[in-house]
Amino acid sequence: MPKIRIRTFLHFASTLLVSSCGFFECDPYECQKAQEGRDLYEPTIAAIEEYLAQQGSYPDGLGNLHPTFIESITISAGIDGPKQPEYVRRNGSYEFSFRYFGPGTNVCTYSPGKSWICSRTL
Secondary structure (H helix, E strand, O other): OHHHHHHHHHHHHHHHHHOOOOOOOOOOOOOHHHHHHHHHHHHHHHHHHHHHHHHOOOOOOHHHHOOOOOOOOOOEOOOOOOEEEEEEEEOOEEEEEEEEEOOOEEEEEEEOOOEEEEEEEO
């Protein structure tokens, strides 16, 4: 009897992974939520670059951008939409990222010279 349960479980798990409600529905970069996030945070990226042009270095944090370089930074765009923007300045450059959910948990990160890279975690 345990063999039947294991087979049933394995069949269910494999069906779920390849089904239309599956986890790999779209590439993390091409998902609509990823595009919405990149569009949503493009003004923030532009403000960071403008700060660099005027101040000669990247800001220590996103708070340094307000109100001179950007009016506000969106923290969350709906229940499943882009959220949790993070900014890290390091070695004369920076990384800006946001998370979105569905399918899975995803993060998109922007770095000057590298553009956007999006990935999914299990």
